[in-house]
Amino acid sequence: MNPKTRITRWLAVILLSVGALFMLFPLVWMVSTAFKPQVDAFDGHLIPTHITLANFSAIFSSGSGASVLRWLVNSLFVGVTVAVLVMIIDSMAAFALARLKFFGRRVIFYIVVASLVVPFIALLIPLYLEFAGANMLDTYWVLILPYTANAFGVFLLYQFFLSIPKELEEAAVMDGVNKFQLWWRIAVPLSIPASATLGLLTFMNVYNDFFWPLVSTTSQDMRTMTVGVQLMAVGQYNTNYSLLMALTLCSVIPMLLAFLFAQKQLTQGIATTGINL
Amino acid sequence: MALRVQTAPEKVVQRGKSRRSGSMVRIIVDQFTSFLFVVPFLIAFCLFVGYPIVFGFIVSLNHWNPLAGPLGFAGWSQYATLFNMNTLAAQQFWLGLKNTVTFVIISVPVLLVLPTVLAYLIYRSPFKTLFRSIYFLPTVLSVTAVTSLWTWLLQTQGGAVNNFLHAHIPWLVEQPWAWLSIDMATVWRTLGFNLIIVYAGFTQLPQSTLEAAALDGAGAVRTFLSIALPQVRHVLAFIIVTSTISSFNLFAQSLLMTGGGPGSSTEPLTMVIYNQSFNAMHMGSAAAMAYLMAIILAAISFVQYHLTRERAS
Numbered sequence: 001m002n003p004k005t006r007i008t009r010w011l012a013v014i015l016l017s018v019g020a021l022f023m024l025f026p027l028v029w030m031v032s033t034a035f036k037p038q039v040d041a042f043d044g045h046l047i048p049t050h051i052t053l054a055n056f057s058a059i060f061s062s063g064s065g066a067s068v069l070r071w072l073v074n075s076l077f078v079g080v081t082v083a084v085l086v087m088i089i090d091s092m093a094a095f096a097l098a099r100l101k102f103f104g105r106r107v108i109f110y111i112v113v114a115s116l117v118v119p120f121i122a123l124l125i126p127l128y129l130e131f132a133g134a135n136m137l138d139t140y141w142v143l144i145l146p147y148t149a150n151a152f153g154v155f156l157l158y159q160f161f162l163s164i165p166k167e168l169e170e171a172a173v174m175d176g177v178n179k180f181q182l183w184w185r186i187a188v189p190l191s192i193p194a195s196a197t198l199g200l201l202t203f204m205n206v207y208n209d210f211f212w213p214l215v216s217t218t219s220q221d222m223r224t225m226t227v228g229v230q231l232m233a234v235g236q237y238n239t240n241y242s243l244l245m246a247l248t249l250c251s252v253i254p255m256l257l258a259f260l261f262a263q264k265q266l267t268q269g270i271a272t273t274g275i276n277l
Numbered sequence: 278m279a280l281r282v283q284t285a286p287e288k289v290v291q292r293g294k295s296r297r298s299g300s301m302v303r304i305i306v307d308q309f310t311s312f313l314f315v316v317p318f319l320i321a322f323c324l325f326v327g328y329p330i331v332f333g334f335i336v337s338l339n340h341w342n343p344l345a346g347p348l349g350f351a352g353w354s355q356y357a358t359l360f361n362m363n364t365l366a367a368q369q370f371w372l373g374l375k376n377t378v379t380f381v382i383i384s385v386p387v388l389l390v391l392p393t394v395l396a397y398l399i400y401r402s403p404f405k406t407l408f409r410s411i412y413f414l415p416t417v418l419s420v421t422a423v424t425s426l427w428t429w430l431l432q433t434q435g436g437a438v439n440n441f442l443h444a445h446i447p448w449l450v451e452q453p454w455a456w457l458s459i460d461m462a463t464v465w466r467t468l469g470f471n472l473i474i475v476y477a478g479f480t481q482l483p484q485s486t487l488e489a490a491a492l493d494g495a496g497a498v499r500t501f502l503s504i505a506l507p508q509v510r511h512v513l514a515f516i517i518v519t520s521t522i523s524s525f526n527l528f529a530q531s532l533l534m535t536g537g538g539p540g541s542s543t544e545p546l547t548m549v550i551y552n553q554s555f556n557a558m559h560m561g562s563a564a565a566m567a568y569l570m571a572i573i574l575a576a577i578s579f580v581q582y583h584l585t586r587e588r589a590s
Contacts, residue, residue, distance in 0.1 A: 008497045012402035019395060020411045026465065027414070029437050030426050042435035089317045096314035103308055108315060115326050117578060119526055121547050122571040125554050125564045126333035127325065132343070149325040154318060179310060208419035210529050215555060229421040230533055233428070241429045248422045255417040263410060266417070270470060271477035 033245040041242045055246035067220055068247065071228035076254060078140065078224065079207040082147040083199040090153030091195060095183045097154065098161035099169065109158070112151045120211065128215055142216040143224065147206050153198045156269065160194040161187060197269035200262050204255060225251045337564035343554065348561075355565040366553070370566050372541060373549035374573070380545060381524045383456060387464050388520045389513065392471035397501055399472075400479040409476065413469035420466070424533035427462040431534075449535050455543050459530045467523070471516050478509035514585030518578055525574050546570050 033041055034055055036048045043049070059068050096102070097109050123146075131142045164187065172186050188195070213224040223231065229244075229251050237244040259266070337355060340348040359370050399408045415423065430437045431448035439446055448454045482505060490500045506513075528547040531537050537544030550570070554563035 005491060009402055012398040013404065016395070016398050016402060016404075016408050020408065023411050023415065023465070023469075025437075026426055026430055029430060033429065044435070044437075044440045089321060092314045093318035096311055100311035100314065101308070102311040104312070108319070112322075115322070117522070117575065118326065118330065119522070119571050119574055121526065121528075121550055122333060122567050123326065123329045124550075125560055125567060126329035126336060128554075129336065129341075129343070129560070130324075130329060130332065145321075146325045149318075149321040151322070151326075179314070183314070204417060208417075210420050215551075226419045226421040229419075229425055230529075233421070233425045233533065241432075244425055245429060248425045252418050252422045255419070259414060259417045263413070267409070267413060267473045270473045 030245045030249055033241055034249045035246075036242050038240060038242045041240075055242045056250070058243060059247050059250065067223075068228065068250065070221055071223050071225045072250065072254075074140075074143070074222065075207050075225040078143045079203045081144055082206045083203040085144075085148050086150045086153050086202045087195050087199045089148060090150055090157055090198065091188060091191065092183065094154045094157035095161055095187050098158045099164070099182075099187070100179065112154050115151045116155065124211070124215065127212075131216060138217050138219050138222045140222075143213060143222070146212065147202070147209075150202060153202065156198055156272075157191060157194055159272075160191055164190060193265070196262075197265045200258060200265050201269050204258065204266070207254060333564050334568065336561055337568050339561045340559075341561035341564070342558050343560050344558070351561060355562045356569065358562070359565060359569060366559075366562055366566075369541075369549045369553070370546070370569070373544060373546035374570070376541075376543060377525055377527060377545040377547070379456065380459065380527050380543075381521055383460050384463055384524045385517065385520045387460065388467060388471055388524070389516055391464065392468045392516075393475050393506075393509075393513065395468070396472045396475040396479055397505055400476060400482075400505075401497070409473070412472050415466045416469040418466065420529040421533060423462055423466045424530055427458065427465070428534050431458050450539055452539060452542055455535045455539060459527075459534055459543060462530055462534065463524075463527075467520075471520065474516060475509055475512055478512035479505060482508050514582075517585055518581050521581060522574065522578060525577075 028046070032046055032048055035051050035053070036043070037050050037052045037054060040048060040050060097105060097112075127146055128137075131137050131145075136142045136145075168186060169182065172182055177185065207224075208226060209224075210226045210230070213227045214230070217223055217227065229248055232247055233244055237247065338351055338353070340351050340355075342348055355366075358364050359367050361367050362371070395412060399405055399412075402408070428449065431439075433439060433445060433447050433450070436448070438448065446454055448458045486504055487500065490504050495503070526547060527545045528551070531543045531545050531548055532551075535543045537548055546566070547570075550563050550566045553566060554560045557563075
């Protein structure tokens with residue numbers, strides 16, 4: 001490597017490090033504020049002079065009027081349920097579209113792809129009225145069902161199933177395997193990495209969604225974590241930033257864990273499809 | 278849905294045999310059992326995408342109160358109202374559209390250039406994995422977490438940003454700072470997403486081309502502009518289209534950081550529609566706005582797609 005390239009490389013490292021500080025600083029500041037007593041919140045110190053857990057105990061104490069634990073459980077339950085349903089539904093659909101032949105296959109595939117460009121705002125009002133008519137507003141149904149129509153996942157797994165070698169399928173058919181077994185015993189095990197990516201991205205999308213839970217739930221008990229943070233930010237914790245940052249920190253912990261343990265799946269899913277859910 | 282999965286196999290006919298026998302009934306049965314795999318998805322899709330698209334259009338042709346239901350047929354009048362600037366609905370709609378377009382203009386170039394430059398720097402530097410992780414990290418956070426965090430950072434009194442700059446900038450409450458605040462929070466959260474996509478594009482660069490450029494004495498900037506960028510032009514075109522769509526859907530950042538203010542200057546179209554349906558209770562009119570917005574967005578995406586594709590190829 002010539003000296004000029006070496007200088008360029010280290011210049012890149014310096015620039016990237018400065019940028020990385022800007023990326024990380026807001027998060028560090030959030031953690032710092034969350035562990036500060038309320039009187040110190042505005043002191044401007046990055047390292048808290050007094051470290052306290054009082055903000056966290058205040059958040060989870062039942063007396064504060066907030067039901068943070070309930071919101072967290074709601075978000076996790078809804079996110080996991082949707083992820084599992086989507087992985088099953090989309091895997092079956094993608095398998096049939098990619099590997100089986102039937103009338104209307106092409107039409108269905110084009111509809112799936114076209115639906116990716118429909119903005120959520122166009123669905124918001126009719127979806128709300130649909131669930132209001134079914135008397136399902138403010139229940140788990142309204143928080144789960146709309147997300148099960150996940151065209152993105154069909155698209156993602158479709159591309160994966162196309163790449164399975166034909167010989168593998170033919171060998172299985174020779175052995176007298178039926179279509180369902182072909183899907184369950186061959187396609188599903190092969191697609192575990194792709195399905196895991198889909199499951200994670202779906203969980204992230206549902207856990208982080210704000211607009212739909214905001215309009216479709218009203219009672220304190222049915223709120224999700226994202227809506228809870230917003231409610232407290234404009235309500236009780238409006239100027240109490242120690243409490244608000246402690247709550248915000250709690251709200252992002254599941255996603256930070258997902259980031260730590262499954263970053264590769266997340267980034268691969270994004271890199272291969274480029275589609276934001 | 279799970280039950281359906283288990284009932285499928287009993288009816289299944291083996292494909293190999295059905296081909297050979299060639300009987301019409303067998304082909305139909307074979308096609309039908311294949312079709313069964315798509316049924317769970319189709320049910321969900323029809324109920325929660327297909328039906329709302331049709332139903333939303335019907336709502337937009339009626340006066341509709343969220344509590345009382347339909348209040349009479351309106352025909353095209355709620356669309357026509359949006360083109361009559363003497364009405365409040367029209368004024369709000371076009372102001373909202375103007376604000377949304379403003380945000381698209383100030384966010385999309387940043388969301389294109391910054392991730393591209395950073396992705397290239399990472400591609401050419403050591404510690405690739407570490408840097409990619411750091412820049413990607415905020416992408417996994419929810420929009421409410423990001424806005425509550427940035428609202429705190431951007432407080433005029435005691436906010437970390439003003440402390441750092443030793444300034445008293447009224448970030449969230451005065452223009453142009455309000456737009457800049459929303460833009461910063463959005464870019465901070467989403468640049469990692471685009472970075473991952475562009476980075477994947479750079480990894481397809483043939484190493485030999487880069488070495489040849491270095492031998493020819495091409496500098497770093499020159500190599501980036503003349504060799505790396507053309508390689509990822511399709512990716513960049515894709516990012517322009519998808520970033521425009523996501524910026525067009527701006528909602529939470531305005532609602533939570535500035536409340537649409539000062540005045541209505543950061544109130545995007547989505548917020549106008551939200552207020553029209555859930556606060557003013559004019560769901561029919563709001564549905565008409567949402568439909569018009571979807572059409573405008575589809576038109577913009579279509580034009581962008583064709584313009585960027587022509588340039589790219």
